[in-house]
Amino acid sequence: MKAIEISEASEPLSDYARGLGEEIIVVTCNKKPIAALVSLKKVDRELLALSTSPEFMEIIQAARAEFQSGKRLSLEEMKQEVLE
Known part of the structure; x- marks a missing residue:
């Protein structure tokens, strides 16, 4: 850099x-x-847009905090939550 x-x-x-x-x-x-x-030749533009979105980054940080605190869902629980 x-x-x-x-x-x-x-x-x-x-x-x-x-x-x-x-x-x-x-x-x-x-x-x-x-x-x-930054060269955009090898950059996923959708990922770039999301990573510069404060709202999206708040969601990611909240999810990381939940994970670190021990809150986790099994695959089956996640499927039920998403499909309901």
Whole structure:
């Protein structure tokens, strides 16, 4: 992963994008990340959209918390819950 301070970026954005490959470039402002350049060639766009959705991430975090607290469903219980 490469970081570029926005005030020091010397090339046009298109040049950085063309040279990405599989690398991620993090754009920083005063050393704090503000954006990222990521190639979408091998990225599942639906997964990308979901992972940037605050609502979806809340659902995932709640599910992880339930799992860690010991709340689990068997496959049969899950089927019943979904099909009802």
